[in-house]
């Protein structure tokens with residue numbers, strides 16, 4: 001009798017699992033074949049367990065026919081490396097002031113450490129990942145970002161040559177991209193990962209641009225996590241930037257979303273990468289988390 005109950009329990013669980021899978025069917029049908037550009041923020045990948053779970057979600061999406069392209073940040077890892085060699089990180093408008101020595105540290109941290117770490121996590125979950133920087137295959141051509149303040153080797157995207165990504169996707173790989181790129185003279189630049197990802201989402205014709213960060217989304221009061229704005233039009237996002245209602249790392253994020261939309265990507269989402277399976281919730285359910293901009 002006890003054994004029979006156990007069997008029934010297991011079978012109820014299995015039924016539930018089957019139902020959950022079937023509920024995902026319309027989403028799988030809708031998104032199969034689509035390219036999603038996913039910007040994974042350094043701020044939300046600190047815990048190794050969490051990053052492993054996020055990469056598992058990416059592998060699952062890939063298995064059902066979605067073509068994920070990961071662009072990663074690595075702010076905390078860069079800052080840690082800087083402090084180790086006695087340099088104090090400084091930011092202006094959410095962008096890191098990058099002198100020549102800092103540029104070397106940025107490349108070490110992003111292309112040398114964070115990138116292979118994410119590749120390894122994908123490989124460990126049975127996915128096939130290929131790590132690239134913006135330099136590889138001439139993917140991203142950068143130029144120095146000019147502004148009121150000289151930020152040093154902070155670059156902006158001049159152009160994107162997406163062939164290497166299409167080749168990797170075609171061959172069944174999940175590209176993992178670090179936001180480091182060269183200008184026409186071969187100088188290396190530190191790109192904000194949000195900007196790089198937004199430009200890539202446009203150039204790749206992504207169906208979705210998803211930014212995973214360490215806050216619930218765009219907050220009307222940055223100190224109040226319950227003040228989430230769940231949807232923004234382009235005009236509203238533009239106004240938030242102009243009114244100074246977003247600060248720090250949220251500035252490049254909103255600008256990147258607007259850039260991706262301007263380049264033809266139909267929707268951008270800023271979601272909380274600390275929530276377990278945030279990606280799956282966003283892609284395979286109607287729950288809709290974070291902030292959507294369209």
Ligand SMILES: Nc1ncnc2c1ncn2[C@@H]1O[C@H](COP(=O)(O)OP(=O)(O)OP(=O)(O)O)[C@@H](O)[C@H]1O
Nearest residue numbers: 041042043073074075213218219222246247249250
């Ligand atoms: N209005 C706002 N709503 C939400 N977050 C805001 C707002 N204004 C400023 N922020 C800040 O933006 C931060 C997210 O950007 P940040 O650059 O720190 O992380 P990231 O981009 O995910 O990581 P990385 O830069 O390493 O790729 C939040 O932690 C928050 O402090």
Ligand SMILES: [Mg+2]
Nearest residue numbers: 041073075249
């Ligand atoms: Mg950032």
